[in-house]
Amino acid sequence: MCGIVAYIGEKQAYPILIKGLKRLEYRGYDSSGVALIAKGVIHLYKKQGKVIELENLASSQNTLGTVGIGHTRWATHGLPNDVNAHPHYSGSENLAIIHNGIIENYASLKEGLKLRGHLFKSETDTEVLIHLIEDIQQNTHVDLTEAVRMALNKVVGAYAIVIIDKNNPDTLIAAKKSSPLVIGIGENNEFYVASDATPIIEYTRNVVYLEDEQIAILTKGKEIELKNIKNQHITPYIQELEMQLEAIEKGGYEHFMLKEIYEQPVSIRNSMRGRIDLNKGIVSLGGIRDYEQKIINAERIIIVACGTSWHAGLVGEYLLEDLTRIPVEVEYASEFRYRNPIIRESDVVIAISQSGETADTLAAIKLAKEKGATIIGICNVVGSTISRETHAGSYTHAGPEIGVASTKAFTSQVTVLSLLALSIAHKKGTISESKFRSLLIELNSIPEKVEQLLASDIQVKHISSIFKDATNFLYLGRGYNFPVALEGALKLKEISYIHAEGYPAAEMKHGPIALIDSNMPVVVIATKKGNYEKVVSNIEEVKARNGKIIAIVTKGDVDVKAIADYVIEIPEVEDLFSPLLTSIPLQLLSYHIAVMRGCNVDQPRNLAKSVTVE
Numbered sequence: 001m002c003g004i005v006a007y008i009g010e011k012q013a014y015p016i017l018i019k020g021l022k023r024l025e026y027r028g029y030d031s032s033g034v035a036l037i038a039k040g041v042i043h044l045y046k047k048q049g050k051v052i053e054l055e056n057l058a059s060s061q062n063t064l065g066t067v068g069i070g071h072t073r074w075a076t077h078g079l080p081n082d083v084n085a086h087p088h089y090s091g092s093e094n095l096a097i098i099h100n101g102i103i104e105n106y107a108s109l110k111e112g113l114k115l116r117g118h119l120f121k122s123e124t125d126t127e128v129l130i131h132l133i134e135d136i137q138q139n140t141h142v143d144l145t146e147a148v149r150m151a152l153n154k155v156v157g158a159y160a161i162v163i164i165d166k167n168n169p170d171t172l173i174a175a176k177k178s179s180p181l182v183i184g185i186g187e188n189n190e191f192y193v194a195s196d197a198t199p200i201i202e203y204t205r206n207v208v209y210l211e212d213e214q215i216a217i218l219t220k221g222k223e224i225e226l227k228n229i230k231n232q233h234i235t236p237y238i239q240e241l242e243m244q245l246e247a248i249e250k251g252g253y254e255h256f257m258l259k260e261i262y263e264q265p266v267s268i269r270n271s272m273r274g275r276i277d278l279n280k281g282i283v284s285l286g287g288i289r290d291y292e293q294k295i296i297n298a299e300r301i302i303i304v305a306c307g308t309s310w311h312a313g314l315v316g317e318y319l320l321e322d323l324t325r326i327p328v329e330v331e332y333a334s335e336f337r338y339r340n341p342i343i344r345e346s347d348v349v350i351a352i353s354q355s356g357e358t359a360d361t362l363a364a365i366k367l368a369k370e371k372g373a374t375i376i377g378i379c380n381v382v383g384s385t386i387s388r389e390t391h392a393g394s395y396t397h398a399g400p401e402i403g404v405a406s407t408k409a410f411t412s413q414v415t416v417l418s419l420l421a422l423s424i425a426h427k428k429g430t431i432s433e434s435k436f437r438s439l440l441i442e443l444n445s446i447p448e449k450v451e452q453l454l455a456s457d458i459q460v461k462h463i464s465s466i467f468k469d470a471t472n473f474l475y476l477g478r479g480y481n482f483p484v485a486l487e488g489a490l491k492l493k494e495i496s497y498i499h500a501e502g503y504p505a506a507e508m509k510h511g512p513i514a515l516i517d518s519n520m521p522v523v524v525i526a527t528k529k530g531n532y533e534k535v536v537s538n539i540e541e542v543k544a545r546n547g548k549i550i551a552i553v554t555k556g557d558v559d560v561k562a563i564a565d566y567v568i569e570i571p572e573v574e575d576l577f578s579p580l581l582t583s584i585p586l587q588l589l590s591y592h593i594a595v596m597r598g599c600n601v602d603q604p605r606n607l608a609k610s611v612t613v614e
């Protein structure tokens with residue numbers, strides 16, 4: 001959470017910072033701010049609300065300067081208001097800082113600083129950090145880099161920071177631990193710093209991903225200098241970015257979420273690209289080849305993830321157990337890490353994360369790694385922290401996902417899990433060659449089927465207009481489509497603020513049935529090959545209580561059509577791959593309802609896309 005961006009070079013910094021902040025707004029959007037140095041003076045502007053509010057504020061101000069820092073906030077310590085917005089000044093106002101993360105021991109540091117006469121304006125942990133740095137600088141007479149290094153040795157928690165100093169306007173100091181930070185190296189050693197690469201790609205493709213506890217000294221016109229907080233010199237590893245600029249723009253769609261829903265035929269195809277050879281009957285996930293035998297021999301697979309990625313993990317459990325016969329457990333990363341879990345060296349832990357930065361997922365894999373388990377990552381963001389912390393992994397290659405509500409990342413995660421399950425099952429001999437080949441053909445045909453089902457969007461929009469004012473929704477599914485019911489409910493909650501719950505269809509009678517009346521829309525996934533008759537009975541139970549049924553059915557369905565109020569058809573598909581199709585009308589349903597209710601679809605209230613705090 002929180003997006004940070006900084007620039008130092010020959011260009012004007014302000015437009016670069018504002019453009020960067022807009023790209024990073026998905027990380028938090030309750031306030032934003034910039035600080036620029038011009039003629040030895042720091043100009044600092046910050047404002048509650050979206051980046052546009054900051055722009056309005058700054059439009060009549062001096063925004064000149066070739067060095068600057070910018071921040072978009074997702075509040076952790078202190079209300080989202082103008083005062084708590086970043087950047088924060090040091091006591092003398094010579095320094096200004098932006099920060100993403102949490103300084104856990106800020107309260108005790110603050111007490112000590114107060115005793116030494118420091119006065120604080122905000123409630124943030126960040127202001128404490130910059131005061132601490134200045135305090136060290138003043139008391140020990142070291143330079144700023146050394147003061148930052150000494151301060152970071154006193155800090156417990158997570159940080160990605162960038163600091164400017166009005167007395168040294170040619171240098172930016174950046175550092176990170178647990179929160180991500182990438183540095184772009186442009187022409188003549190100008191530098192861009194950001195939480196992810198999206199603010200950087202149009203300026204340079206040469207980047208350095210900072211590692212934990214590293215400090216970068218970025219001086220205009222000089223080579224990048226890296227050290228760690230133990231004061232050891234580090235040689236920078238410069239990588240080339242592969243991201244395309246078009247991928248992070250809306251391309252004519254009203255919202256990123258809609259664009260990303262419609263991208264799914266392509267994103268699912270990209271998740272499979274080069275990994276399936278239909279002629280030879282081979283699936284290969286290059287990134288995990290060296291660890292395949294470990295997975296085949298695993299006594300148990302543990303999947304850790306959060307949010308939508310956790311739902312993909314549940315689909316993965318069904319797939320992996322079904323095809324490979326290896327026992328699978330799916331854990332919320334936050335619960336796993338704090339409950340003294342049993343982890344053995346023979347376990348394989350799969351971490352699923354779109355961003356590759358989720359703090360709980362990262363901590364869960366670090367714990368599992370310490371205990372000797374093999375860690376496999378399924379991440380979307382190339383070069384992300386989780387992808388670097390794992391022993392091996394497969395990228396989903398869905399392309400940048402900007403909408404805060406995850407859509408194409410989910411189907412890509414399920415695609416990679418399908419490939420993994422097929423590949424392991426084939427090598428382990430737990431499915432027959434003919435079944436393997438027919439499933440491969442089926443998986444390969446999914447992108448065309450997604451393309452076909454997107455044509456039903458008009459109908460989904462119509463259904464959305466009927467139910468847009470509902471206050472509650474129930475989502476039901478069985479087997480492979482139980483996680484899809486959970487995901488459908490989460491999508492609706494996230495972006496339309498309608499209360500929604502997902503349930504295994506058969507569990508309805510153990511509680512939720514009490515809620516059903518003529519005002520309750522019930523979305524039921526009732527595809528032909530998935531416990532169809534049982535689901536039909538569950539639909540009858542809802543109908544008997546006057547609930548309104550919106551059913552996701554297989555093309556040509558007769559029985560459900562006869563009893564449901566509304567149906568959305570999907571192409572025929574093998575049950576195990578059905579989540580790749582059934583999840584899509586549910587994404588569209590929540591999208592249209594949210595738009596009709598006037599909600600901010602791409603940036604829902606209180607949420608952030610990349611959750612880098614616990």
Ligand code: G6P
Pocket residue numbers: 306307308309310352353354355356357358361404405406607608609610611
């Ligand atoms: C946040 C996002 C969700 C996402 C979850 C896990 O809550 O809003 O869309 O599913 O984090 O994120 P990850 O990047 O680890 O998949």
